[in-house]
Amino acid sequence: MTMRHALVTGAGSGIGRAIALALASSGLSVSLCGRRAAPLDAVKAEIVAAGGTAFVLSGFDVTDVQSIETGIAKAVSEAGDITVLVNCAGEAPSATFEKTDLALWNRVIGINLTGTFLVTQAALPSVRRAGKGRIVNIASTAGLTGYPYVSAYCASKHGVIGLTRALALELARSDVTVNAVCPGFTDTPLIDGAVETISGKTGRSPEEARASLARANPQGRLVTPQEVADTVLWLASKKATAITGQAIPVAGGEVLGG
Known part of the structure; x- marks a missing residue:
């Protein structure tokens, strides 16, 4: 029996790393x-040390069609068709709307939204062939509400959720589901950048800045990458066969409903 194959973008750190480790621990080979x-x-190395199987696709640029097509072809040749696709690559630079220039806007939209579109479009034939496929897009609570100083990020993540819902309906009569997971403020290197920005602009200490982000969560804490990964793992399982087109917040009640 061929091992199921998951492909995860942005897999080197933070949420992407946690997702890759979780999928590998459940028995999937992971690109x-x-x-x-x-x-x-x-x-x-972490996956292999735990007895799992993983393949490295470095130089994988979600904004470059040729890079994506080459990477996916290599992944399929090494591990078979893709049964679980997780789009996790993303950026979240901070700037006021008035200081958000076109270059920053295009970069964020290009990576977060267009990148999700390009990777999904390139991988979808393989996902269809694999059967019982799962596409999970890592969006954000920023795709369900608004935050100041990250207008490009909010716009990109709203777009990811719209794309998720549209594709889910197109594929509803197939055996492929498409969902978005929407983390709130999560304890990752990405949040470290936000803490640094807040500290620099407000004069608050890094500890005070981190605490202010944690207070956005009604549970009074940051979400852990593992909590996001566990949600992806459930969506990738047989238990979530009837779940498609959803935007699922993982945010301690900060955003109610998807």
């Missing part, structure tokens, strides 16, 4: 996609 080899190699 680890990202631009830099070193963090992907480190994740592969």
